[in-house]
Amino acid sequence: MGALQSSPAPGYVDLAEKTGFSFEQIGVLHKRFKQLSHDEETLQRDHFNRIPDLACNPIRSQIVEAFFDRRNFRKNGEGNVDEIGFEEFLVVMSHFRPPSQHMTEEQREGVRREKLRFLFNMHDTDNDGTITLQEYRHVIEELLSLSEALGTDAAKSIADAAMLEVASISVGHMEPDEFYEGITFEHFLKLLNGFELESRMNVRFLYMDTINLCK
Known part of the structure; x- marks a missing residue:
């Protein structure tokens, strides 16, 4: 522990500032990155x-794509990439990092x-800002796909009903023949206002040694 804290590897200081991870956490994640990439760059x-x-995660495809979505690791980024380096991997992982107890209220709000x-980008799969x-139906169907009691029609009905409820909350009353274009990021912020997200949205494979995710 002392070695990493006192003599960080080259580039660790910059990565720590960008992501909020400690030198020790960056070292652990670098080892996992090399294991996953078969020691490639x-x-x-x-x-x-x-x-x-x-x-076995029902939204596995969205999670994986999040690592290759430029919006998640590059300011004003657009589109996807075919491969990522360690810095991009670490920046995406930082979205799952729980907030520090020493953060100010402003810093906590920023996190x-x-x-x-990040969550919005995962569901906005066509990158059009809504x-x-x-898109919402696709996510609901995947989440419900593990339930044998629900068929495809039931999943679609649930998704449609949930989306109309979201529309009524974000834009007010809607007539049956009105078309709802979708949730913008500002609507998304309002919908989740007050929801305790920071400590729940954390990453399980930060400490892979204890749960044996890399073999």
């Missing part, structure tokens, strides 16, 4: 197949907004 989508917990933006009914 970049990660590709197929490398995430080595994480068993992701294989919360970043987490919500979460549409089709």
Whole structure:
């Protein structure tokens, strides 16, 4: 522990400032990155197949794509990339980092907004600035796909009903023949106002030694 804290590897100071991770956490994540990438300098989508917990996650595809979405690791980024280096991997991972107890209220609010933006980007799959009914329905269907009691029609009905409720909350009363374009990020912030997100949205494979996710 002392070695990492007193003599960080080159670049660790800059990475710590960008992500909020400690030198020790960066060292642990660098080892996991090298394991997943087979000791290569970049990660590709197929490398995430080595994480068993992701294989059974109903929104696995959204989680994996989040690592290759430029919006999540580059300011004003657009589109996707085919591979990422360690810095991009670490920046995406930082969205799952729980807030420090020593943060100011302003810093805590900034962390919360970043987490919500990350979640929004995961569901805004076509990168048009809104979460549409089709995108929202796709997520709901995936989440409900593990339930044998629900069929496809039931999942669609639930998604449609939930989306209309979201529309009524964010834009007010809607007539049956009105078309709801989708949730903007500002609507998303309002919908989740007061929801305790910071400590819940954390990453399980930060300390992979204890849960054996990398084999």
